[in-house]
Structure formats: structure tokens, C-alpha cells
Amino acid sequence: MTTPTTTEEVTDLQEVDLAITGMTCASCVARVEKRLGKLDGVTASVNLATERAHVTYPATMTPDELVQTVEASGYGASVLDAGSRLAPPEHTHVRLDDLRRRLLVAAPLALVVVVLAMGPWRFPANPWLQMLLTAPVVLWCAWPFHRAAALNARHLTSTMDTLVSIGVSAAFLWSLVALVVGPDGHPREHGHYYFETAAVVTAFLLLGRWLEARAKDQGRSALTSLMDLGAKSVAVQRISATTRATTEVVIPIDDLRVGDHFVVRPGEKVATDGVVVDGVSAIDTSVVTGESIPVDVEAGSTVNAGTINTSGRLVVEATAVGAETSLAAITRLVEQAQTGKADVQRLADRVSAVFVPVVLVLALLTFVGWWIGSGSATTAIGVAITVLIIACPCALGLATPTALLVGTSRGAQKGILIKGPQVLEDTRSIDTVVMDKTGTITTGQTRLTDLAAEPGLHPFAALAAAAAVERGSEHPIARAIVDRAEEKGIKIPDATGFKALPGAGAQAEVKGTLITVGLPELFDEVPTELTTLERAGTTVLVGWDGRARGALTVTDDVRETSAQAIRDLRAEGLEAWLLSGDTERNARAVAEKVGIDPEHIVAGVKPHEKHAKIAALQEQGRVVAMVGDGVNDAAALVQADLGLAMGAGTDVAMESADIVLVRDDLASVPEAMALSRRTLEVIKQNLVWAFGYNTLAIPLAMAGLLNPMIAGAAMAFSSVCVVLNSLRLRSA
Secondary structure: OOOOOOHHHHHHEEEEEEEEEOOOOHHHHHHHHHHHHOOOOOEEEEEOOOOEEEEEEEOOOOHHHHHHHHHHOOOEEEEOOOOOOOOOOOOHHHHHHHHHHHHHHHHHHHHHHHHHHHOOOOOOOHHHHHHHHHHHHHHHHOHHHHHHHHHHHHOOOOOHHHHHHHHHHHHHHHHHHHHHHOOOOOOOOOOOOOHHHHHHHHHHHHHHHHHHHHHHHHHOHHHHHHHHHOOOEEEEEEEOOOOOOEEEEEEEHHHOOOOOEEEEOOOOEOOOOEEEEEOOEEEEOHHHHOOOOOEEEOOOOEEOOOOEEOOOOEEEEEOOOHHHOHHHHHHHHHHHHHHOOOHHHHHHHHHHHHHHHHHHHHHHHHHHHHHHHHOOHHHHHHHHHHHHHHOOOHHHHHHHHHHHHHHHHHHHHOOEEEOOHHHHHHHOOOOEEEEEHHHHHEEEEEEEEEEEEOOOOOHHHHHHHHHHHHOOOOOHHHHHHHHHHHHOOOOOOOOEEEEEEOOOEEEEEEOOEEEEEEOHHHOOEOOHHHHOOOOOOEEEEEEEOOEEEEEEEEEEEEOOOHHHHHHHHHHOOOEEEEEOOOOHHHHHHHHHHHOOOHHHEEOOOOHHHHHHHHHHHHHOOOOEEEEEOOOOOHHHHHHOOEEEEEOOOOHHHHHHOOEEEOOOOOOHHHHHHHHHHHHHHHHHHHHHHHHHHHHHHHHHHHOOOOOHHHHHHHHHHHHHHHHHHHHHHHHO
16 A cells, blocks of 8 residues: 655645647657656656656646646647546547558558569669659658657657658668669669668558557547546426426536436436435446446435436436546546556666667667678668667557556446556455455345344334434444334334433433433343344344343345355455454354355454554465455555455545445455456566567567568567557456
């Protein structure tokens, strides 16, 4: 877990998100981060896949200064507001269209040039025709590479575009000079040219860029769907000032305010978070929580923005709008995860920062070495061009961010919000999963299951007395008692002088008699019939005049999916523990139902003591994940190596946990662990491929075992391969 910053630090620092345009590789990322990092007090994390930068800066600075710094380094930048932070970059489709146009010109021209260069026909105009057909490919189709290289050169830096531009330009210009003046200073009609190399390499690289951009856009689709979940307009109820009649008025979603009553018809999206004030229906929450079964709602039920009303007409009172909704909170968490960087990505960025200059030096040494060794400048230029083309570090820069982009987006679709890339690395070392009982393994909704009374007293009389007292309490046990009395149609008498007895029970006066509800310690006398009860759950006694008269047992049902979730955790090689503040008997009863070993039960622990138990397990050498509801378990979630909060409804859950499970279902825990580990596995695969590709390809190119066209195809394929491998996470 990350150590929280001090209040003083937080107040002195501001955060902003920037959209960055013009980045093409990891070298660009390193350059933007370096320029921003040179500003006093500024730290920046730039992501190539999302084309975003998350910047922390001192309050004495303005976002405009940050934008100017990025622009001074040769890239475009703009400040993202809360409403557009997760929307696809505005330039994405423009860039895709531009790449497609250039590719459609380059591909057929390159094909004709290859046929002319490789075919058996020889005629005087052949090389001149090759040159004329290659010129638009090199000058117009490859213009994005040349432009970026020129901008980098102005700032005395280099990126992947530098390698491409130099390689393509060298191939074309060398061939042009050789065609015009020849090796002996005279024009020639026959000989070896690299026109086809310049044309084919450009076509391959444009194809790779286009496929890469398309794949990245697909990986971003889950995020786009999050933004699309929100309604664009809403029908609100308005009361006429003259007739006092209620009418419906359709307004833009941005005009909706807290307290407004809005209508949700069958098939419509819920416009914002709210409470149902009228109507009965079932809400499809799958788009937000991943839960496929619709949830029944009625007056008093809460509903969230982006969910879909499946049947009845609802009138909902808005309780949160805009950036305060649960959907907005989810998108902020997803964005936070995708902007950050894991340690493996920082390593790749550091390598990429020095990679391009090293390759330029290697290409120059290769040219000189081959020229001296072979005596042929033509052969030397061909090998040097191959080194430049094949060494481009595109795959290296895309390896981590694309996998992170797709993995966290897939998690959002399944109701699993992974807060940051470091969380992925933390999951691989987890060996113990500690779970709270109430609200995690169980539903958290108590119900009265057993009722007993001393001889001569009707059980319903004991229930009525207990309900009269407990109606003044909001405790879950109290609510279960009152709800059961109301279900049975029992008339609950009025009570006065309610007094809560923290940790023990409650008292109130009913018809002149002081009624006590709570633990046996509150009574002077407890009949044997009530002390020998053996029931699973929490039993409280009700009585008066110092004597217990009845016993009420309240239980919290185990979730249907909990037992399977424990089995799934074991299948992942994880050890499951139960940590509960409930009694030993109740904890063991729940553990037995879900399959947790008896020696892995810790009961009777107060909320403030839970983090100490987590620390004790860590001292034993265990790497611990804690699963809780994010409120009572906040300290334990922070103490754990990995915190998972059930449900996204509280700010404490958001702040305390590393992973937030939107769906209140323990089955989400093994799903989250599996997805995190799978994403990390894909990142490793991508990095192995990216590092391995460059490590093997550059020596082969320097040895003259590859030609430039094969190098261009291989380089384009390496980037596309990394992105396609990451896209496999969409089905995880």
C-alpha cells in the first residue's frame, strides 16, 4: 500500500490531466516526462497507449505553463476537464483517417516499384520511373515521420521517427544520387538502387502504425463505453406555477440538479445516482457492476447512473450529479490506473530514452565497418539502413501501457476497478487472502430466524416487546427484529425513553415498564430454557424486571457464491482466512459453510484490532490481501499488502483499497486476482518479445543477414504483435 501524503503536502500540490499529441514511441514518453520533470516541484506520468499525462505541480504554477512546456518540447498538449478525461482522444479518428489515406497511396506505388525493381525487364527509363513513383511515397506518405524527426532535431533529441526518417531518406537520396551521377560521376541506367526499399519500408511502417492505432482504439473501447453509459438528456418533473400541475420537461443532463425528480421509463438509462420515490421495477446493473441478474427496486431503493430500467416506470430523486456520481467515480479510478506506471514500464522507459541515440551510433559504425570491409558504399548503406529500420523501439514503448489499458478496461466491464499498475505487480506475490465475515462472505443483511419465550409467555409477545425497544435503533440486529414483527403483522407498542447500551443492547419504557434487549449480562436472571439454546447466529434476550423473558436469534445469510469463491481462491494457490468481530461459534459456522479451515479463523476481533492481525500475519512472512467492506475494515485494508473493498458505495472504500469490487459478491475476488495476474503475465510476454526482438534483430541487421524491406515488415509486425497480444485480455 502507498503511504499517504501529509495534509501539508496535499494542500501545496495540484493535479491535472493533459492530452498529449504527437507521441509515437517510448522515447517520446521519456522526453515529455523529462521536460515536465525539470520544472520545480513537478512530477509527471505519461502513458503512450492512452496519450495522457497525469501531472502533479505546485499551487504557484498554472496548467498553462505545463502545456507550454510540453509544446516547447515539440508535442501538442491540452488540459482535460472532468467530462472528457476518459473519452477517446479527439485526434484519434483524424489520425486514423490520415494514416489510411497515406497507406492507400503508398501501398500500390510501392508494389509497382517492387515489380519494376525485381522484374526481369530492363529498359532505360526503368530506374527513372522507380524514382518518380517513389518520390511521393517518401515525400508525402512518409511526411509524418519526417516532420516528427525534424521537430526532435530542433530540440536536439531523437525518437523512433528519427530512425525511420533517416533510413527512408538515406535509401531514397542515395539511390537518387547514384542514378543521377553514378559511381563514376556519370548517369547510369542499370545498377543497384534502394527505391523499392524506401517505398516498401514506408508502406510497411504506415500499415503498422494504422493497425496499431486501430488496435489501441479497440483497447480503449471499454473506456468509451463507460463514458457512453451516461444519459445525454433526462425527463424531469416540474410543477406549474399557475396550475400547480406536475409536468415532464426534457432537459440536457448537465442541467440536472440534486433534489430534482426525474422519470425513468422501461428501457431507459438511469440519468444519475438517486433514490426511487415512486414506482416498482428491476434495474439491469450489468454495465456498471458486471452482475447479470437485474435488481428489484421500489420506493426507497437507491439506483446508480448508467444502469438500465427493465420494466416499470420509476420516479427518482437525484442525490448526486456530474462528477459526484458513482459512474464518474468508477471512470476516475480506471483513468488513475491507466495513467500510472508499473516498475517494469519505468524500466522500459529508461531503456528507450537512450535507445535511439545508441542505434544511431551503431548504424554509423555499421556503415563505416561495411564500407571498409566490403569496399562498397552501396552495400554499406543498405546494411546501415536495415539497422535503422529494424531497431525502432515501438514494441518496447507499447508493451506495458497497451496491456494495462485493455486489462483495466476489461476489469471495469466486470465491475473490478484496479487502482494502479503497481497493484498488478503486488498480486503476483499474494499467498494469503483474509476476509471479513459480515457483508463480505455473508450478505450483510440480517434476519430473525429463531424466536423463543419462557413458559407461559407467547413468543410473539416477546417479539412485540423487543420490537418496541429496537424501533428506536438503526443497528442491523434491531432492524431485523422490527422487520420480522412487521412481517407477522404484530402491532408494535409505542416506547419512550430509548437508551442505547453500546456493545450490549438497548432499553426503553413500554406501557410503564422498562424493557431491556441485549446480552445476558444485562439481566439478573436468565431461565434455563433460554441459556441452553444452541442456534447459529447472534442471540439477544428481551425481558423486564431484571428477568429475561425471551430469546431472539438473528443470522446473516452466507452469500450463495461465497463457497465457490473460496474454492477458486484455493485453485489459485491462495490460503483463505476469516477475520470477524462476531463470536467464535458464529464465525466457525460460517467458515464451515464456505470451506475455510478451522485453524484459519480469527473471531471476536474489534474493527480497530483487525489491522493488528493483518500485521501479525505479515510478520510471519505472509503476503496478505484483505477483503472487506471498506468502512469498518479501512485500517486493515491499508495495512494489507493488497486491499480489496467490496462495493463502490463509500468514499472509504475508494480511498482504502487497491482494488474496488463494484459488485457485492465474493466471486469478484478470485476474478480480480486472476485478471490482475493475467494482465501482468501479458505485460511480461510483451516485454520479453520487445526486448528479445531488438536484442536479436539488431545484431542480425549489423551482420548483413537482413535486407531493409524485411526489416521494415518485421518492425511493423513487432508493434502490432504486442498490441494484439494485449487485446487477448478483452476475453479474460
